[in-house]
Amino acid sequence: MTVAELEAFLAAEFPQMFNAASGLHVESARFHGARVRQAFRPEFLRPGGTVSGPTMMALADVTMYVAVLASIGPVPLAVTTNFSINFLRRPAQRDLIADASLMKLGKRLAVGEVAIRSEGHDEPVAHVTSTYSIPSGYSR
Amino acid sequence: MTVAELEAFLAAEFPQMFNAASGLHVESARFHGARVRQAFRPEFLRPGGTVSGPTMMALADVTMYVAVLASIGPVPLAVTTNFSINFLRRPAQRDLIADASLMKLGKRLAVGEVAIRSEGHDEPVAHVTSTYSIPSGYSR
Amino acid sequence: MTVAELEAFLAAEFPQMFNAASGLHVESARFHGARVRQAFRPEFLRPGGTVSGPTMMALADVTMYVAVLASIGPVPLAVTTNFSINFLRRPAQRDLIADASLMKLGKRLAVGEVAIRSEGHDEPVAHVTSTYSIPSGYSR
Amino acid sequence: MTVAELEAFLAAEFPQMFNAASGLHVESARFHGARVRQAFRPEFLRPGGTVSGPTMMALADVTMYVAVLASIGPVPLAVTTNFSINFLRRPAQRDLIADASLMKLGKRLAVGEVAIRSEGHDEPVAHVTSTYSIPSGYSR
Numbered sequence: 240m241t242v243a244e245l246e247a248f249l250a251a252e253f254p255q256m257f258n259a260a261s262g263l264h265v266e267s268a269r270f271h272g273a274r275v276r277q278a279f280r281p282e283f284l285r286p287g288g289t290v291s292g293p294t295m296m297a298l299a300d301v302t303m304y305v306a307v308l309a310s311i312g313p314v315p316l317a318v319t320t321n322f323s324i325n326f327l328r329r330p331a332q333r334d335l336i337a338d339a340s341l342m343k344l345g346k347r348l349a350v351g352e353v354a355i356r357s358e359g360h361d362e363p364v365a366h367v368t369s370t371y372s373i374p375s376g377y378s379r
Numbered sequence: 380m381t382v383a384e385l386e387a388f389l390a391a392e393f394p395q396m397f398n399a400a401s402g403l404h405v406e407s408a409r410f411h412g413a414r415v416r417q418a419f420r421p422e423f424l425r426p427g428g429t430v431s432g433p434t435m436m437a438l439a440d441v442t443m444y445v446a447v448l449a450s451i452g453p454v455p456l457a458v459t460t461n462f463s464i465n466f467l468r469r470p471a472q473r474d475l476i477a478d479a480s481l482m483k484l485g486k487r488l489a490v491g492e493v494a495i496r497s498e499g500h501d502e503p504v505a506h507v508t509s510t511y512s513i514p515s516g517y518s519r
Numbered sequence: 520m521t522v523a524e525l526e527a528f529l530a531a532e533f534p535q536m537f538n539a540a541s542g543l544h545v546e547s548a549r550f551h552g553a554r555v556r557q558a559f560r561p562e563f564l565r566p567g568g569t570v571s572g573p574t575m576m577a578l579a580d581v582t583m584y585v586a587v588l589a590s591i592g593p594v595p596l597a598v599t600t601n602f603s604i605n606f607l608r609r610p611a612q613r614d615l616i617a618d619a620s621l622m623k624l625g626k627r628l629a630v631g632e633v634a635i636r637s638e639g640h641d642e643p644v645a646h647v648t649s650t651y652s653i654p655s656g657y658s659r
Numbered sequence: 660m661t662v663a664e665l666e667a668f669l670a671a672e673f674p675q676m677f678n679a680a681s682g683l684h685v686e687s688a689r690f691h692g693a694r695v696r697q698a699f700r701p702e703f704l705r706p707g708g709t710v711s712g713p714t715m716m717a718l719a720d721v722t723m724y725v726a727v728l729a730s731i732g733p734v735p736l737a738v739t740t741n742f743s744i745n746f747l748r749r750p751a752q753r754d755l756i757a758d759a760s761l762m763k764l765g766k767r768l769a770v771g772e773v774a775i776r777s778e779g780h781d782e783p784v785a786h787v788t789s790t791y792s793i794p795s796g797y798s799r
Contacts, residue, residue, distance in 0.1 A: 370600070573716055598709075
């Protein structure tokens with residue numbers, strides 16, 4: 240799926256998540272990988288000026304899903320089975336960029352990792368490993 | 380901290396998360412544990428009629444935080460360092476109830492688990508283990 | 520499978536792991552759960568007098584496998600797909616007791632948790648969540 | 660610490676793990692990273708001809724520890740607090756090579772990832788994220 244196809248699919252299937260106000264944008268997608276941007280929004284902040292953990296969790300989860308879609312096509316019912324995140328550094332008050340990369344794309348399971356960075360920074364603020372269950376008949 | 384103290388603290392510190400519209404309620408809290416309810420809202424749904432993963436992640440994260448607060452008092456800068464979730468079953472279109480229990484409350488780290496259930500159901504829809512880092516000087 | 524059937528199956532399939540010298544014993548098994556004991560051996564110690572992490576990892580992994588076998592029968596090719604352990608306390612120089620409990624037993628995946636305790640102690644020294652992939656045709 | 664210093668330290672501190680029979684060798688070490696080889700031994704096999712999960716867990720754990728030692732010097736009491744592994748592919752009946760890379764080296768915690776490959780293969784057989792707790796006074 241191309242970036243335009245992915246954004247159209249996500250806007251249709253997840254209208255509460257992908258809409259004009261959410262600030263989520265698919266930056267790139269390829270076989271086995273994807274990059275998604277979350278525009279900074281002040282309501283993501285928590286005390287101390289850091290971006291909330293759940294904001295990063297949601298971004299990582301959707302980026303893994305985009306990487307799966309980009310690799311096997313539109314699979315609306317693929318579901319996360321395991322998701323593990325390590326928070327590494329305090330994010331800046333800037334956009335977040337998530338890069339997902341699939342380490343395995345099997346018949347039943349896709350396993351990937353996601354690194355999240357604050358725009359303009361090299362070191363990741365969070366790192367995720369995640370497993371998606373692929374419905375029968377959809378694997379490549 | 381009592382439930383009333385916890386809700387006042389959370390509303391002051393996390394106004395974007397704990398407010399009249401969010402549907403989050405501290406049901407109970409004790410030394411080493413807490414229960415938090417997330418009222419059902421249609422915008423949590425994703426295709427297939429299931430509640431989104433990030434909704435459950437956010438609920439589990441806040442419930443662990445409430446259990447930490449209930450155990451060591453108001454610590455605004457305690458932060459999650461690791462969070463791992465297994466999605467077990469499709470949630471019903473009902474309120475979610477999260478029960479957190481601390482397995483360790485050390486000087487530096489608190490480690491707990493959270494089970495999330497759909498209201499009226501016995502079997503958990505998701506299970507989380509999570510680690511919080513406690514700032515120096517706050518541990519009991 | 521009964522405890523005697525489980526021990527015979529494990530000794531036949533995993534002779535390097537289940538033998539007279541290994542100190543592993545199935546204490547009990549039931550639908551959705553199992554208890555396995557690891558007898559204390561001085562070679563498990565690492566500096567500071569604590570039992571090594573990999574000793575606890577191996578014990579937890581086999582206990583989950585016994586719980587799966589006890590629930591769906593002999594499945595030699597079931598494999599762990601994800602295994603996550605939190606080390607909570609320094610173990611005593613005593614036997615370790617691991618209790619596994621399945622949280623989900625689906626057609627493709629079994630998800631469980633394992634608590635490890637030092638014999639005679641109430642508080643867990645480690646906690647594991649783990650996922651097993653079940654070969655097609657074996658699930659109940 | 661150099662490779663020679665690391666191997667001498669490990670042989671002295673962990674004689675049951677690092678000895679002539681164990682087949683573990685530090686191949687390289689640098690600030691924030693390390694590579695450790697586990698020579699193939701038939702007793703690692705389990706049914707189906709695959710290398711056992713606990714063999715890979717132990718290799719990943721020691722490789723992370725070597726990366727920590729190489730970065731902050733000899734710290735005998737650094738301990739793993741969290742260890743999460745995804746098994747991706749069936750390993751070959753060959754040596755295993757583990758590459759650890761630290762994503763964060765803080766005052767209290769080091770967080771890293773480890774990829775394990777069968778010698779001569781490009782794709783990882785397992786991927787680990789792990790957190791080490793650093794005793795007070797040892798961090799850089």
